[in-house]
Amino acid sequence: MAKYSTRQRKALALFLSEHPDESFSAVQIASALEPERISLSAVYRNLGELVSQGVICRTQQDNSREILYRYTQAESCRMHLHLACSRCGKTFHMDVPGTDRLIEQVAENADFRVDRSSTVLHGVCGNCMQSAGDSS
Amino acid sequence: MAKYSTRQRKALALFLSEHPDESFSAVQIASALEPERISLSAVYRNLGELVSQGVICRTQQDNSREILYRYTQAESCRMHLHLACSRCGKTFHMDVPGTDRLIEQVAENADFRVDRSSTVLHGVCGNCMQSAGDSS
DNA sequence: CTAGTTGCAAAGAGTTTGCATGGCG
């Protein structure tokens, strides 16, 4: 797999690596790369490859059946958990002290090895809380 | 909504409440309830209702585009985060001290309100780690 | 009896695949 370096392949990899904190759907990527003229199927096929290479990871929003893709190659991305706002869909790094300790505790207490790169905590980000005046 | 109590509705609610720790797809539920003769559309419609009533919640497995449903009404379910094994698909309670503190820290440090009932940490459970001899 | 529910089948949304054409090396 991935023997040739095509215009489409390069554009896709570049785009994702330039947005390490964001998750995109295949359609979003295709339209962002419209100037590069990539077909949706090429996007899907190349995303699949990148996923199996571990360069990016798949996630999903809770009430959509879209699959989202996020660059995880960057050191900084693999070490953090991520936070996803269920209102605006943005993804954030979770740079919170004590996270590692909790993950260790989970391993000891619950006999479960958490995979940092694929787990995403859901909730509402500050921006959305504010703009919605929501305090429930 | 939900003004009448039908055979299908009762069977669905009963089934879910009897399996508070497991996640099911609509198809799984429909076939588990086959003796009760529920159509897939009735399953979907009733699941939708239960979700908006907060009785159950939707989640998704990472590499499938199926939506999964899990009973969350039980007090014990709403207070915990959950762990999902990406090998066997089972869901577990996350009964780990320090979890609440971390969630508070996230609110303060990252200005993000984590929604306990919808977030699921992904990883590998003890059983699967053992049977796969995986230690990566 | 009346309105909420069901079941079926058709429509949607998102993703995957077959096959001929095109482009990298």
Place this chain on the structure above:
DNA sequence: CGCCATGCAAACTCTTTGCAACTAG
């Protein structure tokens, strides 16, 4: 030039919806 990758369209999978028939209250 050979083989991989692309593009298009058709096939698929899962979910939603329209509508007539059914049934709980």
